[in-house]
Amino acid sequence: MLSLLSFVAVAGLESTVSGRVSLSNGKPASEAIVTLTGAGKSHPLPKAMVDQRDRTFIPHVSVVTVGTRVDFPNNDTVFHNVFTEFHSSKFDLGMYAKGTSQHQTFNRPGLAVIMCSVHPDMGAYIMVVDTPYFAVTDRSGRYVIKNVPAGKYKVDVWHESGAKATQSYDVSGETRLDIPIRK
Numbered sequence: 001m002l003s004l005l006s007f008v009a010v011a012g013l014e015s016t017v018s019g020r021v022s023l024s025n026g027k028p029a030s031e032a033i034v035t036l037t038g039a040g041k042s043h044p045l046p047k048a049m050v051d052q053r054d055r056t057f058i059p060h061v062s063v064v065t066v067g068t069r070v071d072f073p074n075n076d077t078v079f080h081n082v083f084t085e086f087h088s089s090k091f092d093l094g095m096y097a098k099g100t101s102q103h104q105t106f107n108r109p110g111l112a113v114i115m116c117s118v119h120p121d122m123g124a125y126i127m128v129v130d131t132p133y134f135a136v137t138d139r140s141g142r143y144v145i146k147n148v149p150a151g152k153y154k155v156d157v158w159h160e161s162g163a164k165a166t167q168s169y170d171v172s173g174e175t176r177l178d179i180p181i182r183k
């Protein structure tokens with residue numbers, strides 16, 4: 001009986017998967033996206049936002065789950081336009097003034113490139129995923145993904161530079177997974 005109980009406890013274990021993503025020159029890959037696809041269904045995030053301040057989209061890189069509505073408020077002092085290239089199709093949210101907002105719901109997985117037709121140097125990325133397990137690396141390339149059930153996962157890493165990695169990984173218990181990426 002005891003052994004059966006402990007087996008059930010182990011089978012239901014959720015772990016933290018964490019590590020560091022590095023570029024081929026050994027430097028940390030900041031704002032890299034790490035996703036684990038396997039067990040678990042995703043739900044739309046209750047809230048997601050890409051802000052516009054100081055002629056910059058903030059955050060520059062973000063991840064949302066399929067079905068999430070993303071708000072694009074203009075909190076800048078100037079007009080901005082937001083258009084996104086997504087699956088080769090463009091959503092154009094038009095020009096809009098300071099203090100106003102537009103939004104877009106992303107219903108398919110993939111990478112959305114966010115641009116402003118007024119300021120060509122403005123850019124952001126929104127990765128749309130259909131897994132609840134993802135993270136964006138910090139300045140030192142570190143990521144942490146919590147509450148990951150044990151099981152087999154496909155691990156994908158994306159970086160703005162074009163460097164990436166794909167591998168499979170068997171999560172069982174606390175996991176430290178450092179991932180080198182290359183173009």
Ligand SMILES: [Cu+2]
Nearest residue numbers: 080116118119
């Ligand atoms: Cu702009």
